[in-house]
Amino acid sequence: MKRTKGRLTMLCVSLAGVLALTACGGQANEGQNSQTGSSESAKTKTIYIYQNKIEIDKALKKTAEAYTALHPDIQFSIESVSDNFSTGLKTKLASGELPDVFTVLGNQDLKLWQSQLEDLTDQPWTKDMIPLAKEGITGDDGKVYGLPVSVEGYGYVYNKKLFQQAGISKVPVTLTELKQDVESLKSAGMQPLVGAYMDWYQAGNFLVNMGIARQKDPLAFIKGLYDGTATFVGNEIFKEVADFIQYDFANGKNGLSTNFNNQTTQLVNGEIAMTLGGNWLQPTIDNGNASLETGLMPLPVNDNPEENDKLYAGVSGYWAINKNSDVKKEVKDFFNWLVTTPEGQTHMTKDMQIIPGFSSFSADNETIGDLGADLSRYLKEGKVYGSYNSYYPDGVAQAFGEAVQRFVAGQVDKDGFLQELQNEWDRLAE
Amino acid sequence: MLWGNLLFLGPSTLVFLAVVVIPFAISIIYSFSNWNGISNEIKFVGLNNFNNIFSGKAKFLDAFWFTLRITAVTVLLINLLGILLAVALTARLPLRNPFRAAFYLPQTMGGLILGFIWQFIFIAGFPAIGDKLNLGFFTQQWLGTEKTAFAALVIVNVWQNAGYVMVIMIAALSGISSELIESAKVDGSRPLNTFLRIKLPLCVPYITVSLFWTISSALKMFETNVSLTKGGPYGSTTSMALNIYNDAFANNKYGLATAEALVFFVIILAITSVQLYMSKRKESQIL
Numbered sequence: 001m002k003r004t005k006g007r008l009t010m011l012c013v014s015l016a017g018v019l020a021l022t023a024c025g026g027q028a029n030e031g032q033n034s035q036t037g038s039s040e041s042a043k044t045k046t047i048y049i050y051q052n053k054i055e056i057d058k059a060l061k062k063t064a065e066a067y068t069a070l071h072p073d074i075q076f077s078i079e080s081v082s083d084n085f086s087t088g089l090k091t092k093l094a095s096g097e098l099p100d101v102f103t104v105l106g107n108q109d110l111k112l113w114q115s116q117l118e119d120l121t122d123q124p125w126t127k128d129m130i131p132l133a134k135e136g137i138t139g140d141d142g143k144v145y146g147l148p149v150s151v152e153g154y155g156y157v158y159n160k161k162l163f164q165q166a167g168i169s170k171v172p173v174t175l176t177e178l179k180q181d182v183e184s185l186k187s188a189g190m191q192p193l194v195g196a197y198m199d200w201y202q203a204g205n206f207l208v209n210m211g212i213a214r215q216k217d218p219l220a221f222i223k224g225l226y227d228g229t230a231t232f233v234g235n236e237i238f239k240e241v242a243d244f245i246q247y248d249f250a251n252g253k254n255g256l257s258t259n260f261n262n263q264t265t266q267l268v269n270g271e272i273a274m275t276l277g278g279n280w281l282q283p284t285i286d287n288g289n290a291s292l293e294t295g296l297m298p299l300p301v302n303d304n305p306e307e308n309d310k311l312y313a314g315v316s317g318y319w320a321i322n323k324n325s326d327v328k329k330e331v332k333d334f335f336n337w338l339v340t341t342p343e344g345q346t347h348m349t350k351d352m353q354i355i356p357g358f359s360s361f362s363a364d365n366e367t368i369g370d371l372g373a374d375l376s377r378y379l380k381e382g383k384v385y386g387s388y389n390s391y392y393p394d395g396v397a398q399a400f401g402e403a404v405q406r407f408v409a410g411q412v413d414k415d416g417f418l419q420e421l422q423n424e425w426d427r428l429a430e
Numbered sequence: 431m432l433w434g435n436l437l438f439l440g441p442s443t444l445v446f447l448a449v450v451v452i453p454f455a456i457s458i459i460y461s462f463s464n465w466n467g468i469s470n471e472i473k474f475v476g477l478n479n480f481n482n483i484f485s486g487k488a489k490f491l492d493a494f495w496f497t498l499r500i501t502a503v504t505v506l507l508i509n510l511l512g513i514l515l516a517v518a519l520t521a522r523l524p525l526r527n528p529f530r531a532a533f534y535l536p537q538t539m540g541g542l543i544l545g546f547i548w549q550f551i552f553i554a555g556f557p558a559i560g561d562k563l564n565l566g567f568f569t570q571q572w573l574g575t576e577k578t579a580f581a582a583l584v585i586v587n588v589w590q591n592a593g594y595v596m597v598i599m600i601a602a603l604s605g606i607s608s609e610l611i612e613s614a615k616v617d618g619s620r621p622l623n624t625f626l627r628i629k630l631p632l633c634v635p636y637i638t639v640s641l642f643w644t645i646s647s648a649l650k651m652f653e654t655n656v657s658l659t660k661g662g663p664y665g666s667t668t669s670m671a672l673n674i675y676n677d678a679f680a681n682n683k684y685g686l687a688t689a690e691a692l693v694f695f696v697i698i699l700a701i702t703s704v705q706l707y708m709s710k711r712k713e714s715q716i717l
Contacts, residue, residue, distance in 0.1 A: 086680075090467055090468065093468060115468075115469055116468075197574075198553075200662065254571050256571055256663055257552070257553055257571035257573045257574035259553065395677075395680045395681030395682070409575070411664065428681060
């Protein structure tokens with residue numbers, strides 16, 4: 001009995017301790033809240049943005065500050081994450097802290113998140129969205145669910161100086177020209193190509209997309225893949241793309257142990273003439289080696305110049321609004337300011353250096369750099385294929401990337417590779 | 431008396447219920463569904479997920495086979511190396527303590543960071559050494575082929591964990607009474623004999639602990655895997671835990687992933703229980 005009493009006292013003491021601690025915590029929190037409440041106007045609201053374009057993080061925060069200066073009652077909390085963005089978002093959803101604004105990739109990703117999103121169809125800027133941008137974020141119900149952040153495009157990023165030194169005067173637009181140029185680069189003692197085949201990301205997203213984007217009607221092809229009427233196996237376009245992939249790998253160096261960082265380092269240091277990449281590399285190039293002159297060129301897979309003088313482009317992500325957010329109206333006002341007022345537009349094009357998915361304003365050629373300017377030119381001339389990875393079943397891009405790795409490692413031949421693409425699609429689509 | 435016990439057991443039981451039992455029960459329920467992890471619609475599909483796992487459709491079996499192989503290799507190497515280090519560092523060596531600290535150090539770093547550091551070493555460091563010294567061993571594409579990527583994971587795991595086993599074994603070896611060793615010496619036992627016949631048997635309880643820890647952590651391998659090889663090349667080094675993570679977060683097959691997690695749980699439980707049972711039996715035979 002005595003022992004029990006002793007234990008009880010101990011428990012009471014520890015409980016009291018815990019209570020005291022939590023009480024202190026609560027008080028401290030309250031203190032903070034009331035402080036911000038009294039110094040600002042009584043109804044300061046905070047917009048929590050969670051987005052995946054890490055390279056615009058600083059610029060976006062600057063833009064947010066400018067907006068807060070105009071609207072003192074609106075504060076921002078901005079979190080930018082590139083790796084594991086969607087894992088983080090799902091965790092936030094599970095813990096009931098879904099951000100007010102977050103990135104949605106469009107199509108399949110839209111289907112996944114649609115039940116959580118605010119309908120933005122009635123916003124004034126939706127009529128200005130370019131078709132490429134609009135189709136990705138329009139649900140099956142015909143409603144628009146997000147604001148396109150940026151148009152991005154890819155091809156080969158090439159080093160202009162090395163091209164000059166090897167005596168190449170214009171970028172190749174057919175496969176034969178590409179092969180000739182690779183030979184002249186080699187004979188000038190340069191490393192013509194390098195591919196980041198160690199990551200599944202570029203192989204699974206960019207390389208396989210070439211085959212889909214080059215189909216006569218890519219969306220019909222994808223629909224056919226879903227209902228089983230179309231197949232990768234024996235598809236002539238995919239065979240050409242497979243040959244191209246093999247050529248790119250064979251003329252690269254240590255592709256399977258080169259990752260994105262390694263690839264970018266070699267490009268920025270001027271060690272390689274060409275590598276798969278897009279206009280998103282511009283800030284890295286500017287920071288790493290501002291004197292490096294680069295350009296964006298097509299990825300030719302056969303000898304028809306009209307089919308091959310094109311880049312691949314798509315909207316990399318959309319900002320969508322959580323329909324259960326308390327600050328929906330404030331976010332809509334902010335979006336409106338961002339894409340319909342000259343000031344907001346300048347922040348988008350000059351600070352964030354993006355190519356907008358709107359017809360109402362266009363990119364600033366001086367700030368988007370060489371790569372952006374090339375992409376912008378191809379876009380204007382209409383010489384672009386689309387990006388269709390957001391239409392794939394979840395996880396297919398990774399599975400495709402692994403299939404490409406197996407193909408270039410010589411584990412499967414061309415037919416086996418196409419069969420594998422088909423198997424992975426079927427496995428993950430159900 | 432009853433109330434007193436309840437007062438003490440109650441809070442911990444409540445916490446245990448809330449963070450272990452209930453989530454576990456919920457995950458069992460999810461494992462029979464095709465939930466994608468986000469939407470409000472959950473459809474129950476019976477044993478479909480388990481069917482996909484055991485028919486090999488879900489890639490879980492590949493991951494299981496890989497995990498078994500790497501567990502066998504790393505557990506063996508970690509324990510051998512750990513014991514060897516412990517023996518070496520309980521001898522009267524100069525700089526004994528700095529060495530102990532150096533070998534234990536990798537254990538204190540997170541697996542994620544280790545993976546990234548070693549990825550850099552394998553991709554950029556080794557080739558640089560290889561080019562300078564003209565050694566083919568270093569210039570091969572370490573993370574680019576199936577066999578070398580496996581070896582790379584083994585190297586990093588052994589390097590990370592051998593220090594921990596070393597610490598346990600140092601404790602074991604220094605706990606042996608010196609009188610015992612003295613009398614063995616007087617009886618004419620040579621050092622190797624003393625080690626194999628006297629020291630090692632006395633260390634068996636510690637070896638049980640080391641084995642249990644290394645086996646269960648090797649089976650659960652995740653961070654080094656995700657940061658060093660990301661399961662590549664072509665998915666050949668995907669561990670069970672990474673496979674579950676991919677299914678849950680990349681493929682949005684949450685139902686399938688919880689089913690895999692259940693199977694994963696049963697596998698680990700079975701393997702470690704067998705190991706514990708056998709080691710305990712060995713212990714009671716010897717001691």
